[in-house]
Amino acid sequence: MKRTWLADLRGKKRMSQAALADKVGVTPGHIADLETGRRDPGGKLALQIAIVLGFPMEHFYLPSYLQNASKKVVRQSFEMGFPPEEKFLEQYPHYIDKTVGGDERGEKEIQLIHS
Secondary structure (H helix, E strand, C coil): CCHHHHHHHHHHHCHHHHHHHHHHHCHHHHCCCCHHCCCCHHHHHHHHHHHHHHHHHHHHHHHHHCCCCHHHHHHHHHHCCCCCCHHHHHHHHHHHHCCCCCCCCCCHHHCCCCC
């Protein structure tokens, strides 16, 4: 499965595949393979990339249907119970912006989730 989120994060840092590869000690082709889903990173490489790009490494290991999901898809998956919202947000609190902020659910619901 493609990791468009990884390429997007790298782009936001204005970093080429070659620059990221140099920082984490792999080839640019390896980074390309990670972004296209042809390869999966080991724990050490996932951590190194996460540190360089500034995101939680567990993002590599989220269920595939949530990795590139829109807020609408994430909300729908929670409504169906896949995964249970409370447990998911407990483990991946940085995903809160995919569930509330900036959508029609409003500030009141943000307070409920954080309480």
